Amino acid sequence: xxxxxxSKNDIEILQEKLxxxxxxxxxxxxxxxxxxxxxxxxxxxxxxxxxAVLSATSFEAGQDMSSMFEVDEVHTILLEGEGTKILSRVxxxxxxxxFMEKNVDHNKLSKDLNLA
Amino acid sequence: xxxxxxxxxxxxxxxxxxxxxxxxxxxFIFAKDGTIVAGDSETxxxxxEKMIQSFQSVAEKADTIGSLxxxxxxxxKGKVIISNVNDMYLALVASKNVDTTYLHxxxxxxxxxVLKLLETITPTPIQSAPSKQLVVDTLSxxxxxxxxxxxxxxxxxxxxxxxxKSVNQVDIEAFGGKATQCKVxxxxxxxxxxxxxxxxxxxxxxxxxxxxxxxxxxxxx
Numbered sequence: 001x002x003x004x005x006x007s008k009n010d011i012e013i014l015q016e017k018l019x020x021x022x023x024x025x026x027x028x029x030x031x032x033x034x035x036x037x038x039x040x041x042x043x044x045x046x047x048x049x050x051x052a053v054l055s056a057t058s059f060e061a062g063q064d065m066s067s068m069f070e071v072d073e074v075h076t077i078l079l080e081g082e083g084t085k086i087l088s089r090v091x092x093x094x095x096x097x098x099f100m101e102k103n104v105d106h107n108k109l110s111k112d113l114n115l116a
Numbered sequence: 117x118x119x120x121x122x123x124x125x126x127x128x129x130x131x132x133x134x135x136x137x138x139x140x141x142x143x144f145i146f147a148k149d150g151t152i153v154a155g156d157s158e159t160x161x162x163x164x165e166k167m168i169q170s171f172q173s174v175a176e177k178a179d180t181i182g183s184l185x186x187x188x189x190x191x192x193k194g195k196v197i198i199s200n201v202n203d204m205y206l207a208l209v210a211s212k213n214v215d216t217t218y219l220h221x222x223x224x225x226x227x228x229x230v231l232k233l234l235e236t237i238t239p240t241p242i243q244s245a246p247s248k249q250l251v252v253d254t255l256s257x258x259x260x261x262x263x264x265x266x267x268x269x270x271x272x273x274x275x276x277x278x279x280x281k282s283v284n285q286v287d288i289e290a291f292g293g294k295a296t297q298c299k300v301x302x303x304x305x306x307x308x309x310x311x312x313x314x315x316x317x318x319x320x321x322x323x324x325x326x327x328x329x330x331x332x333x334x335x336x337x
Contacts (some may be wrong), residue, residue: 050180061170063190069209071191081184
């Protein structure tokens with residue numbers, strides 16, 4: 001399989017896994033953004049824009065801080081609010097942000113998605 | 117950076133954190149308005165300012181998840197950890213193997229203890245300014261943004277009291293009990309200057325449940 005096809009296949013597998021975890025207790029939804037397309041699945045569709053902007057800004061801030069403090073390639077970015085948290089990371093050339101309630105074990109979630 | 121006793125005590129607390137957790141390579145504390153309160157000698161002020169700017173760009177957009185409590189960047193060679201402690205943020209850079217649970221326990225005991233101690237031994241909190249009662253004027257239109265407007269003189273007076281370059285955010289409390297925090301700018305209309313007014317965007321007026329002509333209590337955030 002070519003590298004491009006493998007990457008496409010990995011993303012399809014990830015999308016299937018995301019579909020399987022979205023019904024779990026505490027999971028609010030996810031945004032998976034590639035260069036030409038995006039998959040968005042959020043329980044509250046009125047928050048799509050707010051969440052998309054927050055996700056994009058946290059990726060930028062994470063990259064900036066990584067260069068400032070020389071922590072090298074960013075594996076994950078975790079953002080915690082009052083009752084919600086966002087786990088973001090780059091998977092192949094896609095940017096994934098998973099939105100969840102604060103009590104969700106994001107480390108376990110990463111393992112379940114094979115992202116750990 | 118502040119060099120008052122408050123900042124010196126916090127700087128010492130940061131040094132202690134480094135002694136307890138050698139995995140921590142850099143550390144500094146900043147206020148919600150972005151003012152650097154205390155920092156280690158390894159990190160120059162310009163780097164701190166750049167990091168705070170990046171963090172605030174996220175914080176500004178984090179209303180949808182409640183206020184921003186923590187931001188973690190896990191990198192291949194290390195971690196950047198920013199967490200809310202009392203009314204401030206503590207920024208730490210640590211090695212990739214740092215025990216974050218232990219670090220969290222240490223920092224969230226040491227810093228609040230130092231702050232509490234300082235409040236006890238300092239007759240008046242260093243970072244406070246009296247609130248003012250101002251008359252509400254509403255701002256309307258598409259491009260007004262979220263900032264309120266206050267007289268330049270009052271902003272300068274507060275900045276001087278707080279030993280800051282400027283005041284960028286204020287806490288507004290309505291007499292009905294509703295309160296909010298907003299960015300603040302100077303009143304730009306000459307005929308409205310010097311009248312003890314606060315110009316508030318309509319959206320914020322709704323949040324505070326106040327109308328034009330009513331009084332609100334305002335102080336630097």
